[in-house]
Amino acid sequence: MFCERDERILFSDLHFEVAGGELVQVKGSNGSGKTSLLRIVCGLNEDFSGAILWKGEPVADVREDFLASMIYTGHRAGVNRILTPRENLRWSASLQAPADDSQIVEALGRLGLRAYEDIPCRNLSAGQTQRVALARLLISKASVWILDEPFTTLDIHGVKNLENLLAEHVSTGGAVILTTHHPLSVNCRARALDLDQQRINS
């Protein structure tokens, strides 16, 4: 399994591969194009030139398979403010692969949201909302996680917790691409891709 791309403008001649069992941290200063890169990779942004390959084939050809094995969390959490965390996750799950209620409760519990399952999300704090978004990772069966600044607004426990989740996912053969300005301390094969240097090189 790998994913590969070439790209111009913000970052020209960028080329990288991600294999299962690996974590890639996309680094770069503000405005260096991290968010743009992730959105291009997962197909939300099509304003680019270059190719994205999934298992050796262009993504366009294997779109469904790619989407089924990929999960993305961006700057905007994808959490409806009126629904409760449970309802939000139930819907998210149904989009990829349905999860039953016990899985959802367990996922929320692992992210420290036990007892918050049935509170409307608008009544959650910034960090709690982010945790709901992250709970999606646990109930999905996707092998590639694409995370844009997932540590934002998380407190110290939350950060540690997420780092453990990432390490666990990678160690069971999953792949992670993430951006963050935090120094990352995960216990697994990790690589960094520095967009600032890419830009300087080009």
Added chain:
Amino acid sequence: MFCERDERILFSDLHFEVAGGELVQVKGSNGSGKTSLLRIVCGLNEDFSGAILWKGEPVADVREDFLASMIYTGHRAGVNRILTPRENLRWSASLQAPADDSQIVEALGRLGLRAYEDIPCRNLSAGQTQRVALARLLISKASVWILDEPFTTLDIHGVKNLENLLAEHVSTGGAVILTTHHPLSVNCRARALDLDQQRINS
């Protein structure tokens, strides 16, 4: 100059003062009420019982004076996406104390946004938008800065830069109240207020 408050529910019997030349970091895990506290202090949230004093008088009595010497930046940056950074700042400044154009350009420059003055803010990255919001601090003459997670989405340089600004402001007699999950390394008188402990104590 000081500010003082008593409060129940999320945090009961909370009481603190902030003096000029001091930085107070409000700590606490996700959902401990940091955002709520800051919004109460600056008067955006009125669902509380207790008193907030400004220079020894209830804020309601000296509202204008208080607002004129206070500046707040929250989870939402307060940056219009259609306007350029320059236009955004010009308006922000006019609300408190007008600033001329050179001051605005200088403030943006100090935050690393030189050459971005006239780009619509929707084309800025998350971190750049946050920098625009922070530039407000530099052009305002307010002595009290109330910042809710100002380091979010800033890169390492940005974080360092902001820490310097905070230290500078405090050393010239200003006061800062901020929340953050980052470990803070500022070069000035700093105190921490831990909401988790407050809650356990109560």
Added chain:
Amino acid sequence: MNDAREIQGLKGVSTWSAFCATLRRDLIIALKRRNDLLNPIMFFLIVVSLFPLGISPDPVELSSVSAGVVWVSALLASMLSLDNLYRADYEDGSLEQLLLSPQPLYFLVLAKNIAHWLISGLPVVILSPLLAYMLYLPSEAYWTMVLTLLIGTPVLSLFGSIGVALTVGLGSRGLILAVIVLPLSTPVLIIGAKAVTDVMFGLPVSSHFALLGAILALALTMAPLASAAALRISVN
């Protein structure tokens, strides 16, 4: 986890379940807000009663414009509630998640459109006889009006959806939507109102119904595809 068969196997079941889940989600959101359920009706009622206030309370005069007024108000009510369709999802990022679903977007968009119609179109259809009464519509035209609305309002939802999908990423709201959606909806309005007026004059109306039905069929097959494409562009 990477076994293609497993994913394939899951997928067969889940297009239907994703459809249902999306429909249910949107209905739950509307139910929780409550206002969403009440408001289309109230809006319809209020707009309809603006016309007598603006025009004249005279029964004869009102009766001659009643079909048009009811239809125009239904159109406006449907259009005003369109904003609920994708806006909130766009802003909180749910729309990105929808687009990243491996399920065919056609069905997901269709589910959202159906939910929208159930919330905003159906109540209008049900309430229309009362308003027709208040505007002195001749009673022989009631059934025609209800039926044309029943066929016409889903078309309004489906066409409207394209308009919202195109504009959901834009800052300015409401009006650009109207400018895109209203022209698309005029054929339905014309045929619907004409059918009602024709019945009032004792003319045959079956051809109008055939036309409306054809438009509905067309809209059902094409509009969700167009909306899906538009959503992809907007989220870009």
Added chain:
Amino acid sequence: MNDAREIQGLKGVSTWSAFCATLRRDLIIALKRRNDLLNPIMFFLIVVSLFPLGISPDPVELSSVSAGVVWVSALLASMLSLDNLYRADYEDGSLEQLLLSPQPLYFLVLAKNIAHWLISGLPVVILSPLLAYMLYLPSEAYWTMVLTLLIGTPVLSLFGSIGVALTVGLGSRGLILAVIVLPLSTPVLIIGAKAVTDVMFGLPVSSHFALLGAILALALTMAPLASAAALRISVN
């Protein structure tokens, strides 16, 4: 920095400059979006032209309803553009900054309302003769129509502002606003449309203008205060 005199000194100048800056900001935003400028006009045009389609193209019939149709459309156009008034500011946090300004909120809100009227009300007023012509309004009523709209549309903006301010924090959009704003706007609609109809019948209309003027004066003094209070509540 803590010198009270200095702050006082600044303040005297800056209420006016804050007013101007806010007005200018809103106008710049509208200019940059362009759609905002075009849309009220387009919406007005389209809604007005829905009526001949929905009702009947007959000049006599249209002429008798024209005053009402123009006024109702103006009301709806004004209401639809209301969302632009505070929504974007609420979402990006600018509204919090506005509320935290030491300047009197009355003037800042008034500036925003004036900007809204300049963008959405004035174009409608200017365009109205054209539409009146299309609807066969008798020519002697043109001036009355333009004048009533000129006095009436600012009232619509001012009242509407209260409605948006009350609902800006809510998830669901569009309709709840309509339910609150439309009933409040009926007097203006009634008086405005009545004045135009009366002129058509050769009746005197000065009392209508006096009434509209009185309502405008009331709205100018009270509505921004209510909006300001409502904004404080919504941002809470």
Added chain:
Amino acid sequence: MWLWFAKLGSPRWFYELSDKWLPWLYVSMLILMSVGLFWALLIVPEDYQQGQTIRIMYIHVPVASISLACFPLMAVAGTITLVWKMKLADMVAQSVAPIGAWFTGLALATGAIWGDQIWGTWWAWDARLTSLLIQFFLFIGVIALRSAIDSPDAAAKACAVLAIVGAINVPIIKYSVEWWNTLHQPASNFSIDPVAPNPPEVWVPLLVMISAVYVFFAIALILRTRNEILQRERRSQWVIDLVTREKNV
């Protein structure tokens, strides 16, 4: 005076006071209602023009007059909420809105039924009817707004603002509507005042019915408000005491 005001603002005080009032209100309503109904339905002579339908008046007029009183009441409560931040006022305001909407709806319905008999149509764009309809919309607006905002405090203030703005507008609406429709449909069509030209045996029972319905309104309002008090104060000690006491009894 100030003390009295503060005391009045206490939900607990109101709850306990209303405990004492309610039995009296019940009794007076029972008496007034039965006398009024008996009189109106059985004793009052048939109208020479309207026949039996005149009897609808005895329910229509009281209901309509209360529906007009509700908005000002709500506005006063709203003002007190905004100015003195008195919780009780908001509870009253919250209770008035649905009652007002119901009474307005009833006035519309009874009027419509009556109209069907007298004018041969359920609905006409008559001044009074129209202004009542708009008032009904305003009530719905207030209720919708309250249910849409979930912080009770914010909802209270928002509804107070709307109630005040609405109350300033209701007279304007009423006036403008009245004057709008006089051209086409003379007011006499509707506002023929059957009270004046009629003998006391017609209007005395009407007065009785009006007071009966007013007492009924007061009871409904008090009950709703009490309900609201218990809901909102459910965490306070006196409510907990009250509930446990009632459980034990």
